[in-house]
Amino acid sequence: AFYSGTFDAAHISFEKEANMWFPQVAAANNFSYTSTTNWDMLDNLTASQYQVVMFLDDAPQTAAQRTGFQHYMQNGGAWFGFHVSAFNTDPSTWDWYYNQLLGTGAFVSNTWAPTIATLKVENQAPATRRLGSTFVSAVSEWYSWTNDLRQNPNIQILASVDPSSFPLGTDPNQSWTSGYFPILWTNKNYKMLYANFGHNDMNYDTNTPLSTTFGSPAEDAFVIDGLLSLGGGAPTNAPTNPIPPANWYTLVNTANGKCVDARGAGTGNGTAIQQFTCNGTNAQEFQFAQTTGPYLRIEIGRAAGRERV
Secondary structure (H helix, E strand, C coil), X not given: XXXXXXXXXXXXXXXXXXXXXXXXXXXXXXXXXXXXXXXXHHHHCCXXXXXXEEECCCCCCCHHHHHHHHHHHHCCCEEEEEHHHHCCCCHHHHHHHHHHHCCCCCEEEECCCCECCEEEECCCCHHHCCCCCEEECCCECCEEECCCHHHCCCEEEEEEECHHHCCECCCHHHCECCCCCEEEEEECCCEEEEECCCCCCEECCCCEEXXXXXXXXXXXXXXXXXXHHHHCCCCCCCCCCCCCCCCCECCECCCCCCEEEEHHHCCCCCCCEEEECCCCCHXXXXXXXXXXXXXXXXXXXXXXCCEEC
């Protein structure tokens, strides 16, 4: 995974998160993960060294890096690109990458502020095998392009913005209210995937992330299945929602052995949530329901009623 980590706090937040998340995913799915800011490694990279290359927050800049990456891709290599790795205002500066591999042409517009989107799955592929007809993304800023990818016979669009997402964005001057916007796609002539997400919401004044990219179960499944497919790994059939919403759970602090507890088994507004000696009562039973992106809704009170917290 190549990254620069020098531009836009939201991109830096994403790449820091990626460099924590991918090693965990690698350990669980039998592959290794290496990240670097040394883009010169692309100069002579081969598919026998690394089965998949990722661009987290940038793209190759020097002639040697670009030539090396193109040679890698044309000789059995695979690539997974995120968000700003496709950004450009003049695709003629690297025609093979922007026009042929990605097919985007130039950047046109973006949504603001970063938000979730409901995405419509358009084609079944190894990367979309565990997704439904639609799924909710994590928070991101979204890009549009000069080229209509539907007109490119080499591009297979895997997911696009579902119309139910409109208006997409919270700034009226930077929102999409209608139209067609591809988000995930592949090029049939190469082993590659591009995902338009990879920009966390940020408080720029305090440099504090306000969202996460990894944690949306369906989106995570796309990334994992995409990587395994590109790298020739065995697929996984793990559920995209790993917490069954109908089951009840007790939450235990492993440091002190105490349980999360609704004081007095209360279910009304203002009920205090505390740590208490585990006792097997309804006050210590919770359900988890997926909502949007990486967020879960917690519900308490199996017998006496239900309150969302």
